[in-house]
Amino acid sequence: MRPTLLLLRLFIAWLVLAVVACIWENLVLLWQIGGGALLFAMLVDAFTLPRRGRITGKRSLPGRFALGVESPVTLTVTHAASRTLNLELFDGIPTAAEAVDLPCRVTIPPGEYAALSYQARFLRRGQHVFTPAHVLATSAFGLWKNRHFVAGESETRAYPNYEPVVRFAMLAMANRVEQMGIVKRRRMGASLDFHQLRDYQDGDVLSRIDWKATSRRSTLVSRDYEETRNQTILLVPDCGRRMRALDGGLSQFDHCLNAMLLIAFIALRQGDEVGVVGFGGVQRWLPPVKGAHSMPKLLNHLYNYEASNEPSDFIEAAERVMTLQRRRALVILLTNLRSEDGATLASAVAAMQRRHLVLTATLREQELEQRAAASIDHLQDALQYGALTHYFGERRQLMESLRARRVLTVDESAQMLPVALANKYLDVKAGGLL
Known part of the structure; x- marks a missing residue:
């Protein structure tokens, strides 16, 4: 009280x-x-304050939370008092979440209930617990308040933001993936397997006409091909301390996870299998899984990945990939490269190229690009611009050295990385490189 x-x-x-x-x-x-x-x-x-147990409630949570996306949480509160109660509520949200609509006030007449909804947004992935909600009840004359705990504990999970994946699925159903910037590549013969024979249709390429079947049936017959399936995509995210830097409200590691979800969805949809190998403080391994039904398994594996405080060791990553993945695969290394990574990265990539096709996807810091584009008004601005120019120059040299070693590369900002990586994967499939 x-x-x-x-x-x-x-x-x-x-x-x-x-x-x-x-x-x-x-x-x-x-x-x-x-x-x-x-x-x-x-x-x-x-004596007019409600006794313990006279106020009850329950909490309704969504099936899952997406990182950085507001989702509704509903608290339903009832009471057994014989008078109208004025209540002040604050839910026991986890420390990794925020809610701007709390605390809230409500008046509940006797025999009725109140369903209060607010928007919760998680700032960190993983498993979280909502503790019991705090309810302050006011006495009849308004001189006292006493506290009650309702709704109990509720466990939930915050997953990476899979909105780009859902958006791609919806657009793909409408045959409009180009609205996301993902370009459907023209498939070359090297990446196609024979599927069946069918009647010739207007617009079929003449090279696909099966002349032996045509002579037997006395009508034009075309060969039908389907894209090569059962190939392996191995996602290798950098979980080291360099990925903890914030970019647009989310860490670079979270942006990498968003790109991984999109590329995994596309690959599973096309009949390929997807595996995950973490490095840089996270020694976790998901053997390649196949089929669209495997997407929840990937989500449950990735949702609690966290960037650690340990340095990123590319040699260690290459050794783990070569040990765990025996079959040839497209190895997608997701990181944020620095100029000092040149020697170790070259050795690691060379080791993996003996068996696999390697694609290095690196994030560009949007904040640094914005600073470089700002006007120069003082000496400090000029010094900062010079340092940034030197940094970008070293980064370009590193990317050029990787391309010279025939390493596939994607160098994009965090916001554009998912689409750029998806287009690169489709290029690999179209060219039959894997």
């Missing part, structure tokens, strides 16, 4: 009256009557 602001104001007024009564003795009786009345009101009002 705690006093309200109204009670504190009344008590302060009574103290002021006591000071005045010390000056004018005629007010002493009034001060005594006022004190007695206030004490009596406090005692009577304390």
Whole structure:
């Protein structure tokens, strides 16, 4: 039980009256009557507070939360008191979440309930726990409040933001993937397997006409091909400390996870299998899985990946890939390259290229590009611009050295990485490089 602001104001007024009564003795009786009345009101009002267990509630959570995306949470509160209750509620949200609509106030008549909804947004992936909600109930005269705990604990998970994946699926159903910037590549023969024979249709390429079947049936017959399937895509995310840098409100590691989800969805949809090998403080391994039904398995494996405080060791990553993945695969290394990575990265890529096709996807810091594009007004701005120019030059040299070694590369900002990586994967499939 705690006093309200109204009670504190009344008590302060009574103290002021006591000071005045010390000056004018005629007010002493009034001060005594006022004190007695206030004490009596406090005692009577304390008995109007609802007892423990008279206020109950339950919490309704969405099936899953997406990182950085607001999702509704509903608290349903009821009470067994015989009068109308004025309540103040604050849900026990996890430390990794935020909600701008809390605390909230509600008035509940006897025999009724209140369903309160607010938007919660998680700032960190993983498994989280909502603790019991705090409810402050006000007494009849408004002099006291007491606290109740309702709704109990609720476990939930915050997954990477898979909105680009859902958006791609919806556009793909409408045959409009180009609206995302993902370009459907013209398939070359090297990446296609024979599927079946069918009747010739207007627009078929003449090279696909099966002349032996045509001579037997006395009508044009075309060969039908399907894209090569059962290939392996191995995602190798850098979980080291360099990926902890924030970019647009999310860490670079979270942006990498978003790109991984999109490329995994496309690959599984095309009949390929997808595996995951973490490095840089995270020694986790998901053997390649296949089929669109495997997407939830990938989500459950990736949702609690976190960037560690350890350095990124590309040699270690190459050794793990060569040990765990025996079959030839497209190895997609997702990181944020630095100029000092040249020697170790070259050795690691060379080791993996003996068996696999390697694609290095690196993130560009959008904040650094914005600083480089800002106007130069002072000496400090000029020095900063010079340092950034030197940094970008070293980065370009590193990417050119990788291309010279015939390593596939993607160098994009965090926001554009998912689409750029998807287009690169489709290029690999179209060219039959794998």
